Amino acid sequence: MNADFTIEELAFQKEVRTFLDNEFPFEFRTKIDANRRLSKKEIIRWQKILYEKGWAAPTWPVEFGGTGWSQVQRHIFATEMGLIGAPEPVPFGMKMVAPVIMEYGTEEQKNRFLPDILESNVWWCQGYSEPNSGSDLASLKTTAVRDGDEYIVNGAKTWNTYGQYADWIFCLVRTDNTVKKQEGISFLLIDMSSPGITLRPIVLLDGHPEVNEVFFDDVRVPVNNIVGEENKGWTYAKLLLTHERSNIAGVPRGKRRLRGLKRIAADTDDGFGNTMLENPRFKNKLAEVEIQLQALEYSELRTLAALSVGKAPGPESSILKIVGTELAQEMDELFVELAAYSCLPFVPEQFEDGFQGVPLGPGNSAYAALNYFNNRKASIYGGSNEIQRNIICKHVLGL
């Protein structure tokens, strides 16, 4: 048993590091360290840099312009990116809809959609959840009714992340009301500029309109925008969910944030003449987080090793989702604890692109509470942690 990289893998790691050192824009690093949101334009700029290098799509096969990397190479790349805080591509196109199109789409769809995803020319969003269909996704009610060469779509989707920036949306829609709920669902690609689509921004607890409600009012969609067969959408969606859940552990990001916690703790007075890094209670909490991060990392590596020898991502990925999100939330709390009074000011605009003023509070401490509130989402979305535990009960423990 060993967890070592091969010589080739180590060389690859070095190549990735050198590339990131040279090519990841310095001003992005500064912004990310200051907890500023990168703009859409900036994310695209970074994606184009990766694209030029041929690394835009680490998980795609070569035939579609991907890297064709092994599991370990992907892991190395994701790790190095995460350690410096480089943004991953917006997942909806690259990681979610693209694999479905590759697997079940027509040649025409592959040619039409994949290159623009690869080059970040077209942005996607995910239209699954509905106001009354969250955890029980299969109960969704948005309908698509065939009318000649078109579907007419009616209904509402919600919690649509970054819908305001998206050019296209991939939706699960009901195309048959007469069968078992999972069997009447289709996977439909819809141009966001279609007449009849309206967005209502939803402001989250951090003051940011990160998600939207999307209304469909007699929206006409060409039938050739359906992926795969009519009424088979549920099967495709499930494939997508396993992709959504991979890489969810967030170990590199966790390591980066742990470094951040230690740095801030060293700069924060505990009020009694020591720094928070010297404060025994806080030190213990940091240690506990670090230990959990190590347990998570090695769990992820074990999963990775299984994937490398061709096993499909199984329900074990639920472990990574649950532990990864809950550990991230624990770190959120530690940032709040360090910031103390300084995280109370609610000034979300100071973390927006283009903010010119002087931020309140030392070292961006006012970000800590915003982030704590916002990241409560992590245990809710992507299959809530309760649903993940149900999966473990059912598929692993046989309960």
Place this chain on the structure above:
Amino acid sequence: MDFSYTEEQQMLQESVQKFVQKNYEFATRAKIIASENGYSNENWELFAELGWLTVPFCEEDGGFGGSAVDLTVMMDEFGKANLVEPFTPTAILGGGLVSALGEKGQKTELLGPLMEGKLQLACAYAETGSRFNLSNVTTTATVEGDQVRLNGEKINVLNGSNADKLLLVARESGAQTDRNGISIFLVDNDSDGLSIQPYTNVDGKKAAQISFASVSVPLSARLGEAGGALPALEAVIDRATVAVSAEAVGALEALLQKTVEYSKTRKQFGTPIGTFQALQHRMADMFIECQLARSIVIMAAMKLDSTENDVEKSKAVSAAKSRVGKAIEKVGQEAIQIHGGIGMTEELDVGHLFKRVTAIDIQFGNTDYHTARFSSL
């Protein structure tokens, strides 16, 4: 032994409940927060009329009696409604310090108008480096003849931008964390050299960061003895700590009740989510947390009203805040989680309650601080 409210306390409770029902709908509250002052002056005048502003004060000062238990009766209801009016900074902190340290003249000048709703106060004690240690003060006060010069910066000044007068905690002598040498001065909000940066806190309440650049006040602006203000400051903050803990208990019970209600109506998989045992047990735990939090806050309030010595009182306060902090974390997070996506939005009162209790968790010292204080006392 009797844990029931007296008739007077019941009346106080009903009076707050009635007000809240009539004047504190979700949309009304949002409007109040968005207004310039961040609180409703109309409400404030009504508070005065209803006599609520007299509750923290003893009869000698013209108040209702000043019992901590009375205070928790009100704060509990304030918490349920997530009320944003600056009751704690003006009546409990500011008024409390004047009552504890002021001379007769100062009391007459300030407490009367305060209880009539005509005076807003704020207490500037925290600094960037002080964290929760009240004796950690770098803001300086230098006596020059019959004037005092004030220099330094204060953070987290609740109601700081609305206050007519600030109660500034400053050091006249001694090293940074000495218990002796700390005084409190009354500073008018329009004094030269004062710069107030107002902002809204995560819980919708107004606060400010305030710097004092050679602000000059007359010696008579000092409350109490030179350098001897710390014990009174600690006692007042202790009372405020119990008050906001009671507010948190009210808010947590509101969160629990709203969560249980929601779980009975929200259906997934063809059944209310409240039928899932995985969620039921967690709501049972939330209930237990609320009960324990309520118990320990009652304990602390009763101790404050008792003849126990100061150490025992402070210990009880820290026990309450520490334990309530744990309940806040648990109940607050579970309320959001069980609501799912809708709990994450500004559109539901649940999220706002969650943010309020999170702020209370930090205010006057978090769980860790109070646990450590408990064990060191």
